[in-house]
Amino acid sequence: MHSPSPDARHATPKAGPIIRVVNLHKSFGPLEVLCGISFDVQAGSVFTLIGASGSGKSTLLRCLNLLEQPTSGEVYLDGKPMGFRIEADGRRLPDTAANISRMRSELGMVFQQFNLWPHMTALENVIEAPLRVKRFTRKEAVETGRHFLGKVNLLDKANEYPARLSGGQQQRVAIARALAMQPKVMLFDEATSALDPELTGEVLEVMRALAKEGTTMLVVTHEMGFAREVSDRVIFLHNGQIEEDGPPGVVFSAPKSERCRQFLSKVLH
């Protein structure tokens, strides 16, 4: 529990939300995908986004680390604006590429398709960003890399290339890769949707363990059982708007919105 550095980030709970989203809009051409989303995420909590395909969940997650540029609205990470800065005279200017990269490195992202780099081994995948972005020495990076590969139970696969790993193993390496940057928040974008049913378990197991340790997590998922079990708060998105918002007990058992009720009855039965 009280191992030294890598997990120390959970030790100091901060006042104020770790992520604040204010009136976020995103359009692709004439299609408005997100229509004014606002919410706060508290440090140490697990925040789950559910909703039908096309409801804007993934786009919302991608707007947080600016893989998609929001059309308007603001995202704050630990109180700092994401992707823009405010001049002394109050004008809003786009942030520099270097600052955006630095902010991104504080958000760990896990993708549906794992997206491991095929020309690097599992360990090389994990240590790449600590080496290049955090400028760890090779020794520090390897130590960190092995620590997090151990955390996802894949230390024995450290020197395998991704093509030799199962989908579940690849996704666990991808989780270790994101954790190795010791981000403030972990974003999971349908992390189990591309996996065969018998492989989703091992990935959910790792995510469950992270949640238990107090990792701040934003999870987009279709795994309703998992959402219900580990979330502190669940948001149901419909057509780019927050339709239902509350603790899992309420959202899953007694949703106020008719659409949420319909959605849940479809996916739960």
Next chain:
Amino acid sequence: MWDRLRESLDLTLFWEYRAILLRGLLQNIYIFLAGAVLATVLAFVIGVARLNKHGTVRLFSTGYAELFRNTPEYVFLVWVYFVLPVIFSRLLATKVSFSPYVASVLALGISYSGFLSETVRAGILAVPRTHIEAAMALGMSRWMIMRRIIVPQAIRRMLPESLNQYVSLFKATSLVSLIAVEDLMYQVSMITVHEMRPLPLYTGAALLYCGIIIAAAQGIQLLSERWRQRGWA
């Protein structure tokens, strides 16, 4: 009739002159190596520029590639050797001339950079966007992503196609005798003047070229096979 055929295929004469012929072949190899380095460097610059977000950069780099891809190597070689120095002399207001070697390396290097830039472009485009996004999400800079994620994958994808380009470049080095570089074909012509027996010499040169290319291609095949066995592709 049979005598002439036998004579054409008898490589004794070729073997007798091996020292001079080898010296000529070395010139081809030097020009090939220098030309390949020049072509590769230019091809990366042009190939990346062809994917630039600015329209003007794309226009110029695409124009460059099209111009040199569609000019025959021999015509371009002669143009670089004879015309380019005149242009430079005029621009710099001093007399400029290229040695046949410099002209050969420049002409073949630039010419093949046009072909290779297409391969580079295709290789880069074949790297999935999602691999780049994963790197962006980890806070890697554009340059870092290019160097660590895109180029290493693109090179492996480019290998079979670029191999063909390098083979063509090596074959094209046989043109340089036409601007008096003392290469293999140049030595063949010189010996022919002396011996008056061109047929075995031409056969020998053809076999030599063919053998070198097959051997080199086998070597690279082995290398890419090793890469594939490391578990990706």
